[in-house]
Every structure is written in structure tokens, then in C-alpha cells.
Amino acid sequence: MDSPWLVPVSLAFGILLGAGLVCIIVISAQRGRRAVAVASADVPDGVDEVIEALESAGVVIDPSNNVIRASPGAMALGLVWNQALVHPELVALVDRARRTGQPITEELHLHRGPFGDAQIYLSVRVARLGARYILLLAEDRTESYRLDEVRRDFVANISHELKTPIGAVGLLAEALESASDDPVQVRRFAKRLTTESERLARITQEIIELSRLQAADALHNPDLVDIDHVIASAIDQNRVAADAQAIQLVGGGDKGATVYGDESLLITAVHNLIANAIQYSSGNSRVGVGVTNRDGTVEIAVTDQGVGIPEDELDRVFERFFRVDPARSRHTGGSGLGLSIVKHVVQNHGGDIRVWSQPGYGSTFTIRLPQAAQTGTRVGAQK
Numbered sequence: 001m002d003s004p005w006l007v008p009v010s011l012a013f014g015i016l017l018g019a020g021l022v023c024i025i026v027i028s029a030q031r032g033r034r035a036v037a038v039a040s041a042d043v044p045d046g047v048d049e050v051i052e053a054l055e056s057a058g059v060v061i062d063p064s065n066n067v068i069r070a071s072p073g074a075m076a077l078g079l080v081w082n083q084a085l086v087h088p089e090l091v092a093l094v095d096r097a098r099r100t101g102q103p104i105t106e107e108l109h110l111h112r113g114p115f116g117d118a119q120i121y122l123s124v125r126v127a128r129l130g131a132r133y134i135l136l137l138a139e140d141r142t143e144s145y146r147l148d149e150v151r152r153d154f155v156a157n158i159s160h161e162l163k164t165p166i167g168a169v170g171l172l173a174e175a176l177e178s179a180s181d182d183p184v185q186v187r188r189f190a191k192r193l194t195t196e197s198e199r200l201a202r203i204t205q206e207i208i209e210l211s212r213l214q215a216a217d218a219l220h221n222p223d224l225v226d227i228d229h230v231i232a233s234a235i236d237q238n239r240v241a242a243d244a245q246a247i248q249l250v251g252g253g254d255k256g257a258t259v260y261g262d263e264s265l266l267i268t269a270v271h272n273l274i275a276n277a278i279q280y281s282s283g284n285s286r287v288g289v290g291v292t293n294r295d296g297t298v299e300i301a302v303t304d305q306g307v308g309i310p311e312d313e314l315d316r317v318f319e320r321f322f323r324v325d326p327a328r329s330r331h332t333g334g335s336g337l338g339l340s341i342v343k344h345v346v347q348n349h350g351g352d353i354r355v356w357s358q359p360g361y362g363s364t365f366t367i368r369l370p371q372a373a374q375t376g377t378r379v380g381a382q383k
């Protein structure tokens with residue numbers, strides 16, 4: 001049964017296998033040498049320890065622009081990939097520092113990593129390290145840049161928003177002066193002056209609240225918050241306004257929901273939704289506040305039977321200073337900040353807010369928050 005081909009085929013196979021093995025051994029030996037050369041590149045004393053201890057980004061580059069040392073911060077920022085600097089802007093700085101021998105400091109705006117879309121802002125310092133190497137240090141300034149941008153934007157909006165009531169106060173003061181002999185007019189202007197100053201105070205308060213919320217990405221030291229108490233307080237705060245318009249204000253739904261967060265911020269958020277529901281409803285209607293507590297989520301829905309919001313404006317209502325009907329808001333004294341505050345409170349609590357609305361029928365704003373009982377110690381208490 002032995003085939004006459006068996007012997008030569010086995011021989012050829014053996015030779016091929018042997019040659020393959022020799023190749024693999026040679027290649028691995030070369031790789032090993034290169035890795036060793038990179039790993040043991042002779043950087044000045046203490047540099048390894050410094051790079052290891054650095055919290056920010058630190059990179060050591062050899063004369064061929066290979067990265068021979070990189071701190072964990074540099075890897076996390078995506079500055080190094082395949083033993084090279086990812087960003088041509090950084091390579092250009094390294095080349096310049098090598099050429100001139102002078103240290104360079106620059107602010108750069110880069111993509112995070114080789115493929116990332118996210119932007120990072122870095123303060124970069126590049127200098128020679130001994131005769132052969134270049135040291136690149138980078139501080140991540142992304143967060144402070146973002147905050148600066150928010151602040152600049154905000155200041156522009158604020159000055160615009162404050163101009164109107166401040167202008168009104170000035171005009172009313174002049175009117176008061178010229179009507180000083182007419183007590184009826186004086187009373188009328190004084191009343192309007194009070195309204196405008198209250199409006200100024202409210203806008204200022206909301207601006208402070210919003211900027212505080214925007215400055216913090218997440219809450220520090222959250223407490224276990226009882227949602228029943230949040231809803232009851234927010235309803236209480238709006239009771240007088242609802243009664244004044246003969247609006248029936250009712251709470252209902254699941255009891256006993258808890259979330260981790262800041263109780264006063266959550267009361268503000270639900271208060272703002274209820275205040276809007278009342279403000280944008282006509283008399284003799286109903287505003288409902290319902291809670292659903294299931295599947296790890298607490299939902300708080302505020303429903304009204306008011307004017308509603310046109311579909312193409314729905315996305316914009318959470319923007320700062322946006323009003324669907326500026327004339328109506330001016331009349332009701334709305335600042336256009338209420339829903340922005342709600343959005344930021346909810347985001348800081350790891351939740352989201354949605355809106356459903358139909359002009360002429362009403363609106364439902366729904367806050368969703370992660371249920372505390374899912375992660376907290378109250379799991380056992382759940383039924």
C-alpha cells in the first residue's frame with residue numbers, strides 16, 4: 001500500500017519545516033534585538049523614574065523620532081502610537097527643538113489619539129534631554145478650555161438678557177421723576193419698577209444657578225434622595241400659582257422611589273417643569289406629576305393640557321435663553337433659563353429629559369434618573 005511518492009514528499013516537507021523554523025528563529029532574534037535596543041536606550045539617569053512618576057504626559061524621543069519612553073498620561077491622551085508620536089504638530093516641535101537647541105512652549109489643539117474625533121487642548125513643552133534625546137511634556141488643558149468657552153458664551157448671552165430689564169428700570173426711574181406731582185402715575189410706575197427689579201433678581205439667581213451647574217460635570221457627595229419628598233415640595237411651591245389660575249395640580253404614581261443626588265437641585269428641576277406647565281396652560285385645566293419606578297429607572301413626568309410646543313421647536317426648548325414665543329415669555333417674566341437648568345440638573349444626576357408635545361393639546365416633560373436602589377444598599381428592601 002506504500003505510495004512511491006511518500007518518501008520524497010515527506011523529505012520535502014521536512015526540509016520546508018526546517019527552513020521555516022530557521023526563519024522564525026532568525027526573525028525573532030532580530031525583533032528581540034530591536035526591542036532590547038528600544039527598551040535599554042541609554043537615557044540620562046533618573047529620567048525613567050521621572051517619566052514613571054509623571055501624572056501628566058511625558059515622552060522621550062530618540063534622534064530618529066522613535067518614542068523610547070512614554071508616561072501612562074501620554075498613552076492615555078493618545079499622543080503615542082506604534083512607538084512614534086501620533087501628531088505631526090508634535091513631531092514638528094521636536095524637530096525644531098532638536099535643530100535650535102532651544103526649549104519650546106506651545107498651546108496646541110489636537111485630536112485625541114490616531115483615529116479619535118474628540119479634541120484635546122495641550123500645553124506642550126519640548127526640550128533637549130542630554131545630547132541625543134528630546135523630552136516632550138504635555139499638560140491636558142481640555143477641561144479648563146471648555147469652561148472658558150462656556151463662560152465666554154454665557155457672558156455674551158447674559159449681557160444681552162440683562163440689557164432689557166436694566167433699560168426698563170432706567171426709563172421707569174426717569175418717568176417717576178417727571179410724574180412726581182401725580183400720585184396715581186407714581187404708584188403705577190413704582191409697581192412696574194418693582195416687577196422689573198423682581199425679574200432682574202430672578203434672572204440673576206437663575207444665571208448663578210446655571211453657571212454653577214455647568215461648571216460641575218457630576219455631583220460630589222450625592223445623598224440618597226426621596227423622590228416622594230421632591231415631588232411634594234415642588235408641588236407645594238407651585239400651589240398658589242396653580243390656584244390663582246384654577247389649575248388642578250395633582251401628583252401620583254409609584255411611591256418610595258429613591259435616587260442618589262442633591263435634593264434641592266432635584267426640587268428645583270421638578271419645580272421648573274411644574275411652573276412651566278402652569279404658565280403655559282389656560283385656566284380650569286389640569287397639571288399632573290407622575291412617578292414610575294421600575295427597571296432601574298425613576299421617571300418623573302409632568303403633563304399639562306396647555307398651549308403645547310411646535311414640533312420644530314421641541315429640540316431647542318432646552319437651550320439657554322430660548323423661548324418659543326418671546327412676547328408671551330416677556331409678559332409672564334420667563335427668563336428662558338428654566339429648562340436649561342432642568343437639563344443640567346438631570347445630566348449632573350446621570351439622567352436625561354425628554355419632551356412630548358402637541359400644539360393645542362399639551363406637553364409632557366419626562367425626567368429619567370438612575371434608581372438608587374439598584375446600586376445602593378437598599379436593594380434588599382425592594383420587592
Ligand code: ADP
Nearest residue numbers: 276277280317323324329334335336337338339
Ligand atoms: P421660560 O422662562 O421662558 O419659561 P424655559 O427655559 O423654562 O424658559 O422654557 C423655554 C421655552 O419653552 C418657553 O419660553 C416656552 O416657550 C417653552 N415651554 C416650556 N415649557 C412649556 C410647556 N409646558 N408648554 C408649552 N411651552 C413650554
